Amino acid sequence: MQIDTTPLPGLLILTPRRFGDARGFFSESWNRKTLEGQGIALDFVQDNHSLSGQLGTIRGLHYQAPPHAQDKLVRCGRGALFDVAVDIRRGSPTYGQWFGLELSAQNGKQLLVPKGFLHGFVTRQPDTEICYKCTDYYAPDCDGAVRWDSCGIDWGLSADPVLSDKDAAALPFAEFESPFTWEGAA
Numbered sequence: 001m002q003i004d005t006t007p008l009p010g011l012l013i014l015t016p017r018r019f020g021d022a023r024g025f026f027s028e029s030w031n032r033k034t035l036e037g038q039g040i041a042l043d044f045v046q047d048n049h050s051l052s053g054q055l056g057t058i059r060g061l062h063y064q065a066p067p068h069a070q071d072k073l074v075r076c077g078r079g080a081l082f083d084v085a086v087d088i089r090r091g092s093p094t095y096g097q098w099f100g101l102e103l104s105a106q107n108g109k110q111l112l113v114p115k116g117f118l119h120g121f122v123t124r125q126p127d128t129e130i131c132y133k134c135t136d137y138y139a140p141d142c143d144g145a146v147r148w149d150s151c152g153i154d155w156g157l158s159a160d161p162v163l164s165d166k167d168a169a170a171l172p173f174a175e176f177e178s179p180f181t182w183e184g185a186a
């Protein structure tokens with residue numbers, strides 16, 4: 001697995017090796033033992049998969065608060081998306097900063113989004129599927145959202161995005177009080 005850092009401490013890009021042949025390719029998108037050897041020890045307990053039909057669909061920006069905060073390993077199963085994480089660890093040298101990366105079925109890249117980050121994405125192709133593993137179970141009482149257009153993110157949109165009612169009504173970043181601290185970061 002190739003591991004690349006980003007400008008935001010703890011946010012990593014994981015690119016699995018692909019073994020190509022006449023049928024296509026094989027790759028290990030997660031291997032606990034291998035990754036532990038590379039300094040990433042995580043216990044994933046839930047695997048999520050969603051489909052967004054329309055190009056320009058945004059899901060986000062989401063987090064789960066402690067005690068059910070989640071690390072997420074995100075990849076694209078079909079199509080292409082621009083995946084975004086925002087540092088919300090109070091006291092972090094990069095608090096409030098965002099990083100985005102194209103994840104596609106073709107490039108196979110994965111974003112490892114640790115606890116203490118908002119996460120969201122915009123689809124860059126119709127019928128795009130996202131798959132992500134999480135280190136804690138879904139906990140609706142700890143579910144939180146910040147408005148997609150309140151963090152200065154360049155989503156690369158040429159029209160209004162498709163949003164859920166929940167995401168359209170989310171709190172702007174300026175009014176958001178993060179439950180995460182830099183000191184609490186693993």
Ligand SMILES: Cc1cn([C@H]2C[C@H](O)[C@@H](COP(=O)(O)OP(=O)(O)O[C@H]3O[C@@H](C)C(=O)[C@@H](O)[C@H]3O)O2)c(=O)[nH]c1=O
Nearest residue numbers: 048050059060061062063072119120121137138164166
């Ligand atoms: C996230 C989640 C949702 N659900 C249910 C609740 C709801 O009825 C339905 C749709 O939920 P949402 O609208 O929150 O789905 P969605 O907007 O796709 O939410 C996801 O967005 C991305 C960006 C993330 O980072 C995820 O952690 C998650 O927050 O699915 C679960 O049963 N388990 C889960 O883990």
